[in-house]
Amino acid sequence: MAKPVRSARETFRVPRGEVDLAAIDPAGRPVGPKNKAAAAAAMAELNERIDSRQQALYASAVAGHGPRAVLLVLQGMDTSGKGGVIEHVGGLIDPLGLHIASFKRPTPEELAHDFLWRIRKQVPGPGVVGLFDRSHYEDVLVVRVDGLVPEAEWRSRYERINAFEAELDEQGVVVVKCMLHISPQAQAERLLARLEDPTKHWKYNPGDLDVRAKWTDYQAAYADALRHCDTDAAPWYVVPADRKWYRNWVVATLLAETLEAIDPRFPPADFDVEAEKARVRAAV
Amino acid sequence: MAKPVRSARETFRVPRGEVDLAAIDPAGRPVGPKNKAAAAAAMAELNERIDSRQQALYASAVAGHGPRAVLLVLQGMDTSGKGGVIEHVGGLIDPLGLHIASFKRPTPEELAHDFLWRIRKQVPGPGVVGLFDRSHYEDVLVVRVDGLVPEAEWRSRYERINAFEAELDEQGVVVVKCMLHISPQAQAERLLARLEDPTKHWKYNPGDLDVRAKWTDYQAAYADALRHCDTDAAPWYVVPADRKWYRNWVVATLLAETLEAIDPRFPPADFDVEAEKARVRAAV
Numbered sequence: 001m002a003k004p005v006r007s008a009r010e011t012f013r014v015p016r017g018e019v020d021l022a023a024i025d026p027a028g029r030p031v032g033p034k035n036k037a038a039a040a041a042a043m044a045e046l047n048e049r050i051d052s053r054q055q056a057l058y059a060s061a062v063a064g065h066g067p068r069a070v071l072l073v074l075q076g077m078d079t080s081g082k083g084g085v086i087e088h089v090g091g092l093i094d095p096l097g098l099h100i101a102s103f104k105r106p107t108p109e110e111l112a113h114d115f116l117w118r119i120r121k122q123v124p125g126p127g128v129v130g131l132f133d134r135s136h137y138e139d140v141l142v143v144r145v146d147g148l149v150p151e152a153e154w155r156s157r158y159e160r161i162n163a164f165e166a167e168l169d170e171q172g173v174v175v176v177k178c179m180l181h182i183s184p185q186a187q188a189e190r191l192l193a194r195l196e197d198p199t200k201h202w203k204y205n206p207g208d209l210d211v212r213a214k215w216t217d218y219q220a221a222y223a224d225a226l227r228h229c230d231t232d233a234a235p236w237y238v239v240p241a242d243r244k245w246y247r248n249w250v251v252a253t254l255l256a257e258t259l260e261a262i263d264p265r266f267p268p269a270d271f272d273v274e275a276e277k278a279r280v281r282a283a284v
Numbered sequence: 285m286a287k288p289v290r291s292a293r294e295t296f297r298v299p300r301g302e303v304d305l306a307a308i309d310p311a312g313r314p315v316g317p318k319n320k321a322a323a324a325a326a327m328a329e330l331n332e333r334i335d336s337r338q339q340a341l342y343a344s345a346v347a348g349h350g351p352r353a354v355l356l357v358l359q360g361m362d363t364s365g366k367g368g369v370i371e372h373v374g375g376l377i378d379p380l381g382l383h384i385a386s387f388k389r390p391t392p393e394e395l396a397h398d399f400l401w402r403i404r405k406q407v408p409g410p411g412v413v414g415l416f417d418r419s420h421y422e423d424v425l426v427v428r429v430d431g432l433v434p435e436a437e438w439r440s441r442y443e444r445i446n447a448f449e450a451e452l453d454e455q456g457v458v459v460v461k462c463m464l465h466i467s468p469q470a471q472a473e474r475l476l477a478r479l480e481d482p483t484k485h486w487k488y489n490p491g492d493l494d495v496r497a498k499w500t501d502y503q504a505a506y507a508d509a510l511r512h513c514d515t516d517a518a519p520w521y522v523v524p525a526d527r528k529w530y531r532n533w534v535v536a537t538l539l540a541e542t543l544e545a546i547d548p549r550f551p552p553a554d555f556d557v558e559a560e561k562a563r564v565r566a567a568v
Contacts, residue, residue: 052483059486083380090379094371096386096417100379133380191564201553202343209563269485279493280475 006031008253012237014179014230019223026183027242032249039245046252047092053259054129056266058097061127063267068172069124070258072251073132075141076180077218078208079190080241081248082133085180088248089255090131099124102133115139115157116164123173129255130173136161137177140225145217158228165234175234176258178251179222180241184215290315292537296521298463298514303507310467311526316533323529330536331376337543338413340550342381345411347551352456353408354542356535357416359425360464361502362492363474364525365532366417369464372532373539374415383408386417399423399441400448407457413539414457420445421461424509429501442512449518459518460542462535463506464525468499 011031033039060066072089074082090098101122110118116136124130140161144154165175191208194200211218230236237254241247295315317323344350356373358366374382385406394402400420408414424445428438449459475492478484495502514520521538525531 055483059483063486086380087378091375093379095374095377095379095382095384095415096367096370098379098384100382102380131379188564192561195557195561195564198553199339199343199550201557202347202551204553204555204560206555206560206563209560266483267486269482269488271488271490273479273485276488276490276493277476277479279490280472280479 007257008032008250009235009237009257012239012250012254014226014236014238016230017227019227021181021219021223021226021238024181024238024240026181026186026240028240029243029246032246032253036245039249042249043088043092043252046249046256049256050092050252050259051094053256053262053264054093054097056264057129057259057262058094058127059266060264061125063270065265065267066172067126068174068262068264069126069128069130070255070262071124071130071132071168071173071175072255073135073137073175073177074180074251075135075137075178075222076241077182077187077215078211079187079194080180080182081244082180084244085178085248085251086131086133089252092252092255093129097128099128099130100133101130103135103138116160119164123168126172136164137225137229141218141221142211144221145214158225161229162231162234165229165231169233174258174262176254177229177234177236178239178254179226179236180247181238182241184212186242187212291541292316292534293519293521293541296523296534296538298510298520298522300514301511303511305465305503305507305510305522308465308522308524310465310470310524312524313527313530316530316537320529323533326533327372327376327536330533330540333540334376334536334543335378337540337546337548338377338381340548341413341543341546342378342411343550344548345409347554349549349551350456351410352458352546352548353410353412353414354539354546355408355414355416355452355457355459356539357419357421357459357461358464358535359419359421359462359506360525361466361471361499362495363471363478364464364466365528366464368528369462369532369535370415370417373536376536376539377413381412383412383414384417385414387419387422400444403448407452410456419461420448421509421513425502425505426495428505429498442509445513446515446518449513449515453517458542458546460538461513461518461520462523462538463510463520464531465522466525468496470526471496 008031033042057068061068074085076082086100090100103118106118119136122130122132140154140157143149168175191204194204226236226238239247239250292315317326341352345352358369360366370384374384387402390402403420406414406416424438424441427433452459475488478488510520510522523531523534
């Protein structure tokens, strides 16, 4: 047997205390596949690990055995791959048991409510795996960097987010938060690739460069959000995202480990199996 | 070149006039792959056909170029494969552009509203492919068979459904309705398979046999629904569903042909591409 491998949940958990994102290599591959081909094989295996347990999670919720759910929160700079993770990791999940929510610039109605109002409406129901494409963390990221609310307001949100996520945990919603960690060099390459490909122009927005110009401010805002809101009830993971195949493998592995920890079981029959077989054979 | 093949939309469209479901073979394979291996190869090809056009549909909606969407309605007796189609055909679609809605027994709140109330809330937004696992057709199927409302009421619904679907068509929502047509023999085999497999017991409900006992009534209710609600704005297709691989191929092909008919285009850049490349290269 090979020596025990550190789990993804241990490897990628944000370090405690002050978070120095510059010290985490966006192109790092501390565990797992070393190249794209190995990652493809690993993804096929993850597909099996995720599929069986997600079916059991869904089945146990349908049968009323515990209202457990998973909420995977995806955050990251433009081009870090939130959409790619939804396509490639979300694609491993039976669509019936998957709920995607994308949080774009808030509408006037959303702004008129507490910042968690639109988030609460999208919490996955029992048995469902939810994927958040951006989230309530925007309210301590862009909102802070662009000074959209006073500092006292956004600072107070760390604690309110922790209270909200603790509430989810108590309800049985297992929260997994992934920061897709990309380098500014990789972002430049991806923006140029979008500009080279006419079928990708719709993904490009000149305003993205204004955000890019505030890179250092965003990294500082992320570092604080990760530091203040990494809890055992709702941990933060930093996912090296400069290589797309590695990023997808890490998030899929975090999901597989999370489902394995929940260990959902298919509910037992609440009827007499043999009697029902006889009924089926007799009918029609 | 081979002779032109009839499209799935022509082949599986419900015949006009009185519908005789008994005359349509649930194990038929009038076009397309002749075995499971050929179907697997065909599905890989369909994946490409669907993927590029679904991305373009989504992109054009994001860019505000026309609010088009697709709504695939799945109806069929228990075990006919609604869930299987969602897994295998829904799985071909990027989850970001997919919306699934399952219509189960109505809640008291839903019953207190018009039968289309809960349906309208789930109509796919611009650029999205919606999949309905059951639908408003339950309101002329189980509701009719079990006499849940007076005959005059359910009879009036055909026209209201047609008006609703014409409205969707005008809004740009392309409606594709599939009846998954299974034989009672195939249903018995699948129910027994569920009973043999403890990980499938949760899908079995002894009440399913009460529905099965009303097979003839249900076929009559389906025949009338298909006859009265097959319109050019929202056609009905009868999908042979005794073979799972053939059923999935037919629905995927109907979806591919629908997307090809819509022919969505990636929106052109609304910015100066070369100038933006220079900005990206200059920044950071």
